Amino acid sequence: MSKKVQFGVMLHGPGGHMNAWRSPDVASDASVNLEHYKNITLKSEAAGFSFVFVADGLFINDKSIPHFLSRFEPLTLLGALAPITSHIGLVGTVSTSYSEPFTIARQLASIDMMSGGRAGWNVVTSPLEGSAKNFSKDKHPEHSLRYDIADEHLAVVQGLWDSWEDDAFIRDKASGQYFDKDKMHELNYEGEFFKIAGPLNIERSPQGQPIIFQAGASPKGSAFASRNADAVFTNASTLEKAQATYADLRQQAADNGRNPDEIKVFPTLQPIVGKDHEEVRARYDAIKNLVTIEEALAYLGRYFDHHDFTQYDVDAPFPELGDIGKNSFRSTTDEIKRRAKENNLTLRQVAMEETTRESAFMGTYDEVADQIIEWIDNDGADGFVLTPHILGDFFHDFIDKVIPILVARGYYDISYEGQTLRDELGLPFKENRYVK
Amino acid sequence: MSKKVQFGVMLHGPGGHMNAWRSPDVASDASVNLEHYKNITLKSEAAGFSFVFVADGLFINDKSIPHFLSRFEPLTLLGALAPITSHIGLVGTVSTSYSEPFTIARQLASIDMMSGGRAGWNVVTSPLEGSAKNFSKDKHPEHSLRYDIADEHLAVVQGLWDSWEDDAFIRDKASGQYFDKDKMHELNYEGEFFKIAGPLNIERSPQGQPIIFQAGASPKGSAFASRNADAVFTNASTLEKAQATYADLRQQAADNGRNPDEIKVFPTLQPIVGKDHEEVRARYDAIKNLVTIEEALAYLGRYFDHHDFTQYDVDAPFPELGDIGKNSFRSTTDEIKRRAKENNLTLRQVAMEETTRESAFMGTYDEVADQIIEWIDNDGADGFVLTPHILGDFFHDFIDKVIPILVARGYYDISYEGQTLRDELGLPFKENRYVK
Known part of the structure; x- marks a missing residue:
């Protein structure tokens, strides 16, 4: 049996291209158009995609990418996607440099509960200098300090997520016992940056804790990922680079005492597809000319x-x-x-x-399917995060034309594994740290 | 034509009573049960209620009200309710003492956009001392300081909400013009507690800005409300007290140069209803005995x-x-x-x-309808926030039995006024401060 490939899709309004909004394929206001997000998400779920992923940023000015100027905040958007979906994972970006761990723990746990265990957190440290100016800070913390803060922030959030053992809530109407006091745990974290008592005021979901995603590619970033992430987004322009990153992340995870199979690696995949080379080139040029x-x-x-x-x-x-x-x-x-x-x-x-980079995944439907299989078969990836230039035809074509080829070749399974995002990604239930 | 009464309903899991979860009328896990929230919200919308309202708290311990120990975070919950509703207002509680104004402005604006202009913010300063321990603070700010912080926080949030004039986004694919630079505004707020540059990375909704709700009943609280709130929740055990509060809030608003008709007063209404006095008493005792x-x-x-x-x-x-x-x-x-x-x-x-207080609104369906009309006719209220002890039979009975009486007497209209929460409440569109 061949290894199966998994897909997520990046939801950024009209698409990943800076002028995606100009494409005739999408609504120009896609970044604040809930119908658009619903359509892409429901089509992704029908195709058995593992997750949707919402990127974010905390600073804009008049030079920002147009569709970044006005867009939905990730966690409220994921809240909206929870009740209209039933299997697809819901992954959102939140910065550890400019958020309160208690609040983030609650909001993500809330999405996790509302979705029956399908939430994920893309942990970022916020690259944009200007972010500080929107959060009453004189100075944006430098790169290395941001990761030190991130380490503590994540420790707090994950600690809070274990505030309640899975069988802590009894809720027996007859006896009047709502919970078992011994299964409630205060965190009482005291670090350099955070001092948080807990307990969190929400219980654990069917997957235990939301998944941790990470995308940092710097040495600090990949070290952080190899310690903490369940899934990593990477950028690779060739199979060789993808293999190097794949091997490195797994090795680092193993060096940290982790099972390397429990860190899933998802390079981005920008599909530029068509029925023949002429169409592919014409479509690429059309994007470039935006x-x-x-x-x-x-x-x-x-x-x-x-x-x-x-x-x-x-x-x-x-x-x-x-x-x-x-x-x-x-x-x-x-x-x-x-x-x-x-x-x-x-x-x-x-x-x-x-x-408008030329994507590594540019070609006919068959060629792109071949490449995907090549990466999967040769330790380049566990799956891919689709980042279509335009969340229009390229996305729909990928699902309608490339996915069936992968299914036919035995490399893709449209059905979902289990009910939670951890089930779907082949990651174990996250045990509560306090359970003996 | 008689003045119409308006209703909101407080969503707190199984209900307002501390042991509501024990009632046979509700799911014992109602506070983390999305189906429950959906059902109550959809029934409220079918009955033409103006809004649902989500309360909140930032600290728990083993002595907390049982269903507060594990509950959804308000803004992610409102996100979930946005796509499944089309007219009802979505009001959530967020503390100004323990949140970042940039983030809150984004999240509320996001809900406002996703719902087509139906969001509201219940501004609280967090009463619970313990909250500080969940937010890396040594000390909970004292009552008066909390309101000083709230003044600045709200000024920042409302300032950020005006970052973009309503016609700032042009999005003309042909010309390539996405926005009009002259209609983007930096806030550059510098106060004692916050220093926030802006602009916010989301545009204004069809109602201009989310509604501001406030519930503080202390002198500082009502002064804050009379300056800032579009709607105020009050507590009144008798019509006389309700009239005094109603008159006072309107007078204070007028003293602040506001149109007193633009501050809507909603006392809480705990319905304890039944077909006769015997049933009402039996139902009250049943709650008390929990x-x-x-x-x-x-x-x-x-x-x-x-x-x-x-x-x-x-x-x-x-x-x-x-x-x-x-x-x-x-x-x-x-x-x-x-x-x-x-x-x-x-x-x-x-x-x-x-x-289990004896409610002012305890009686047969007709008696309670009479009381509601009396309060509305005699300047005691513009509407009410239902806070049923149990979000089960009392809630359903109120809608099924009391509402039709109010409709028959010409005091209630099930249809919605316009598309936004401001339309529904009879409040004007919030003009952008930068529009000449």
């Missing part, structure tokens, strides 16, 4: 603390930037700098390429 | 910073408590002390009465 060079420079600047790239000659070599971008999306900016240098790219080339 | 004296003492203690009342003789006069309870539910504890003294009550009498 962007002007001015927009591409602003988009690039977003990774570099909103650095103003219009000051340079766009057709000269990519400029020297020194430390700019070091405290933000570090792994992305390092990669951009490296690639520009290696390939002697101009600023124009870098900027235009960055808005 | 509680033991030990439970009643613990319940009473909750209002007094979890003071241990078991140390006193329960049949001696109510004890002198000095300052205990002053920094918590102040208006409630003052009232309890006053009533005990005036009526020479024993501790047992106070405790048992407190768990």
